[in-house]
Amino acid sequence: MGQEDYYKILGVNKSADTKEIREAYRKLAFECHPDRNKDNPQASERMKIVNEAYAVLSDPSKRREYDALRQRYGDSAHGQFRQQYSQEDIFSGS
Secondary structure, three states: OOOOOOOHOOOOOOOOOHHHHHHHHHHHHHHOOOOOOOOOOOHHHHHHHHHHHHHOOOHHHHHHHHHHHHHHHHHHHHHHHHHHOHHHHHHOOO
């Protein structure tokens, strides 16, 4: 996934509220879902990235932590966040 930004993945700005984040996620999930893109082998990977972004930004505590890392580390915040949170941590409670 590289040094992605969760806000850019979902196509929302940092001030997006919960409803905007949910709507952006639903739109992307509909577009990227592997069942709708059987001829696109990258669809599954793209869906994983979209799911991860939504799992972080839809959880208030994870979002606060991610935002703090963005302020401190800028473009490398995703890497810092992934060092602190495992896949299981990110998706727990989702």
